[in-house]
Amino acid sequence: MTRAVCPGSFDPVTNGHADIFRRSAAIFDELVVATGTNPSKSRLFDPEARMEMLREVCADLPNVTVMGFDGLIVDFCREIGAQAIVKGLRGGNDYEFELPMAQMNSHLTGVETVFVAADASLGYVSSSLVKEVALLGGDVSGLVPEGVLARLQQKVAERRA
Numbered sequence: 001m002t003r004a005v006c007p008g009s010f011d012p013v014t015n016g017h018a019d020i021f022r023r024s025a026a027i028f029d030e031l032v033v034a035t036g037t038n039p040s041k042s043r044l045f046d047p048e049a050r051m052e053m054l055r056e057v058c059a060d061l062p063n064v065t066v067m068g069f070d071g072l073i074v075d076f077c078r079e080i081g082a083q084a085i086v087k088g089l090r091g092g093n094d095y096e097f098e099l100p101m102a103q104m105n106s107h108l109t110g111v112e113t114v115f116v117a118a119d120a121s122l123g124y125v126s127s128s129l130v131k132e133v134a135l136l137g138g139d140v141s142g143l144v145p146e147g148v149l150a151r152l153q154q155k156v157a158e159r160r161a
Helices: 014-026 045-059 071-081 090-109 125-134 145-158
Strands: 002-006 030-036 063-071 084-089 112-117
Touching: 002 014, 002 063, 002 071, 014 030, 014 045, 014 084, 014 112, 030 045, 030 071, 045 112, 045 145, 063 071, 071 084, 071 090, 112 145, 125 145
Parallel strands: 002 030, 002 084, 030 063, 084 112
Antiparallel strands: none
């Protein structure tokens, strides 16, 4: 059985993430969508809220589970017996950022990284841009799943109040 981990902050989860989850779930026997804590990033949603959104988005994928993790992704992979890490790539900048991490992860534990190219129609979508546009009053309804949109709109309203 092949188990892969798709890690990220998913703050918030986007339609681009959901597309990578669906396509990766078709490749691997089991996919673990793992949201971690990265102290260098500021978060709009707390870890539990992100995991709830991920569970909703992945509810129709029977071989996908959602988990949280702390520390190095390779240590998490080792703990759960995952053979691979899945990373979505939107373009060359993502590749340049992700490649050294993939090489380090392989060096540390032998866990391979599989890159999945973003769907061309979603290649510009990122959590950071979605948050920025939403906080500035823009319409992000086509960029995030419906349940995520409702939570994002609520967070924006809370920030404005």
